[in-house]
Amino acid sequence: MRVLTSAVLVMEAIMLGLAIPVALVAGGQPAAVGWLLGALALVALLLPGFATRPFYVPAGWVLQVVVIASGVFTAYLFVLGGIFAALWWAALHLGRRAEAIRAQQAPPA
DSSP states (O other): HHHHHHHHHHHHHHHHHHHIIIIISSOOOOHHHHHHHHHHHHHHHHHHGTSSSTHHHHHHHHHHHHHHHHHSSHHHHHHHHHHHHHHHHHHHHHHHHHHHHHHHSSSOO
């Protein structure tokens, strides 16, 4: 699960980083929006370091909600945030399923 969710978060950080100039130039948003997107990208990059902590999954969900909510400033982030939220859900779902299968196939200790 950690590998899949970490990959989603790193890709999301790249997307948020690339969204900064688009929001500032094409969207005509104030610089504060650029700082917000930069902070979200930084959180998305740092969060995989906490993959073994119990708050990792809820923090990932909070990040997904905030990215979707940032669509208020730039409308395309509604779509991209929704896509990454779906990828986050899929990574959690498939990762847990893979861990369960791996646990079943493990030889008894």
